[in-house]
Amino acid sequence: MLILALDTAQADCAACLFDTTNDVVLARTVETIGKGHAERLMAVIDETLRQAGRAPSGFDRIAVNVGPGSFTGVRVGVSTARALALATRTECVGVSSLSSLGFQARELAKGRAVMATIDARRGEAYAQVFGGADGEALTEPSAYAYEALDGLMRRHDALAFGTGASVAGLEVAGDVTHIEIETIARIGAVARPQGPVSPLYLRAPDARPQAGFAVARR
Template identity: 60%
Template sequence: MIILALDTAAADCAACLLDTETDRVLARVSETIGKGHAERLMAVLDACLSEADMKLTQVHRIAVNIGPGSFTGIRVGVSTARALAVACGCQCVGVSSLGALAAQHSPRLKGCVALATIDARRGEAYIQAFDAEGEPLSEPSAVRYDELERLAMERQAVAVGSGAVAAGIAAPRMEDNVAIETIARLGAVAKAETSVAPLYLRAPDAKPQAGFTLARA
């Protein structure tokens, strides 16, 4: 199965093609842009398909980061993934950025609980706890930085991600960003009926990007 993964939930605008039969990444394109995902996503997607010498019609499933993260970025990614899935007649599944963080750090945590965190700005972080198998132990929520250390200690968890970095409690030598390959691999095993809807945990900081239009596939 060929998986196309899209991620616009944070600063990166990324696309990845994964062959699940060989677990080989066929192509990966990522740009750290901060804002402007609506203007760059289709170009990033085209570059990814070109690198793999593939067409969109060869994709069997599209996996998209549903957040939490940037309100506008998530909206762009989810809307695009849905439209592309309809255009090419393939499945579309959503992957949580918090679940992806926990999954990519799990091998290094040696059975410890992972407290996945994403910097939400304004002194807050999005968080969710996961066990060693990647199963959620709590619902995703938004908390203040000063609550993170207490929550990690209560659960005897290792805090990972950009929220922990912002709060000054991140475990050493841990990547704080979600890897697009992780979105692809989790998307490959996600249930096909998984709801593809943005995961918003608070009201947007700014108005949605104007002028976003989806190019025809």
């Protein structure tokens, strides 16, 4: 199966084409732009498919980062993924930023539970705890005050990873702060489609969304 993975939830505007049969990335394009994902995403997708020598519909599934992250960035990614899925009659699955960080941290955790965090600013962090052995979610993704992260970590005897824990002054167990586009593809390859993909928002937006990228909230 060929997975087209998309990520616009943070600074990167990224896409990759992943071959699950041979466990190999056929092509990837990553632009670290901070803003302006709406203007660049389709060009990034086109370049990725061009590198892989595939047609515009040359994939079997789309996997997209649904957040939490930049409010506008997440909306751009989800809207584009949904439009592509409709146009190419391809199934689409959502992958969260926190599950992606948790996936990347498991190797460093060596069997311990993992608390994945992302700095949400305004005194808060997004966080979720995952089992170290199988990666099963032990908590729901939520926004926490910085001072609440230590208690969450201790309740689950977890190791802390990510920018939220670092900003909150907790000891982090490894440098796992950047989501690799391949991670979105690998998680998306085994995810079960559950209807239309929607952004994962854990608090109200800091800014108004860009016009033309309206997606219904959960």
